[in-house]
Amino acid sequence: MDFTYCEFPSTVSIDTFKAYFNLTDVKLPKVGGKSLDNSQIPNEVQEGQTNQVKSLRHLVLDSIVENWSELPWYKHLGRREDRNYLLSHLDTQLPLQLLSTHIREDFFWQRCYEQRWKSAPLQARGVERPWINIYMERHVQEFIENMPTGDYEQEQGGNVQATLDICAAYINQLDISFLQPAPPTTDANDHIPLDYLLSNLPDLRQLRLSYCTKTAGCNYQMGCNQLTARDILLLSKGLSQCHELRRFCMHNTKLMPYQLRFLAHSLDKGCHHLTEMSLLHCAVGDAGIRSFLETCGRESFSTLTVLDLTNNKITEEGAYILSRTLRHVPLLRLVLRLNPIQSDGAAAIFHTLQVMPIKELDLGTCGISETITKLFMMLICQHNTLLYIDISNNSLGKDFGKHLMKIITCNKVLEKLDLRNTGLSLEMRRKFQELLIKNVERKKHEALKQKQRDKFKAMMQL
Secondary structure, three states, X not given: OEOOOOOOOOOOOHHHHHHHOOOOOOEOOOEOOEOOOHHHOOHHHHHHHHOOOOOHHXXXXXXXXXXXXXXXOOOOOOOHHHHHHHHHHOOOOOOHHHHHHHOOOHHHHHXXXXXXXXXXXXXXXXXXXXXXXXXXXXXXXXXXHOOOHHHOOOOOOOHHHXXXXXXXXXXXXXXXXXXXXXXXOOOOXXXXXXXXXXXXXXXXXXXEEOOOOOOOOOOXXXXXXXXXXXXXXXXXXXXXXXXXXXXXXXXXXXXXXXHHHHHHHHHHHXXXXXXXXXXXXXXXXXXXXXXXXXXXXXXXXXXXXXXXXXXXXXXXXXXXXXXXXXXXXOOOEEEOOXXXXXXXXXXXXXXXXXXXXXXXXXXXXXXXXXXXXHHHHHHHHHOOOOOEEEOOOOOOOHHHHHHHHHXXXXXXXXXXXXXXOOOOXXXXXXXXXXXXXHHHHHHHHHHHHHHXXXXXXXXXXX
């Protein structure tokens, strides 16, 4: 039995063949950098393997591989073994349009991705995330990030349209971590327009975006990292066409109040299924929060479940403005980390949370003091959906811990409470952790009992 030419599904582990075949009787290939331990094979057998002549069938397949640009025969090959051979030997540097038109196999696109981005981290995938999608998303990301502003072409025959024609159908997620600055010869610091690009990605569900510049380069000039008036207008126009967008994140980009007004309008009117919104390190400030929320109505963002406003210079005034609006939003997770809202701002947030089904709250490093003790104790006793609270890096003191120890057993829902760097001793924090672990174990036990009851009811109905 000869497996020398990779006639088995390439996703099967070499160890599987070791378990079912005798190494002295079969010859297995080296695939993906994995090979057999030749020390177990006699020298005369190894010499015979190296001198073996290819069969006529494999010579024909090699010819198809070499001439695949002119004759892209893949579906014409009836045998699965022949297709596996083709996928394992086909050049991954062939034109992208030619490859995507004829090949959808996961193994081939995984091989393309690993050969092109050898140092890239492993990408999460599943049944809903084919490797061709992952490859195309990374390809479009590099295309946008490396495109000079002066070379942008929007006409039908341009590079942008050609890339969209090939990749748009596969783009579900897009992560743009930087954009090229404008040439120093121009007066404005405008970046490439994103309206046409976003408007032609009909299946885009997740967008992570930053207008920062990672490298100085020859085009660097003062203000090239800032979002201009033209940038926000074109971005808003593009977002208003992203009707399938679920997650939106903008980070490391300073947002002015008037820009947030445009952003709020486009997200509210165009992205009807938005569930997560993150503005990270954007220096929004209280004025920006006010401008964003004034643009929204009572029915705005009715599907939003996650709001992350990490490090945006929001004070107690901004927290109070947020608290008045959030009660109409079905949030499950709220992050205000690294914002100096202080105790007054935290009090406004705690008051609003009483009427919200929130499960996770992050108020780490918010300048909160022990004056919030009473309101926090009320939150612990009365709220019945909170699973995780992060209140670390705030000056709460030992008295806060003593009061919390008295009432923590009243809460049967809370699973995790982060109290690092709050003035509490390590021993006291460990006691809190032990009490919360009991909540987790009790929930698991109750879930198991409920599952058994449901199973019993189903059996009785039969």
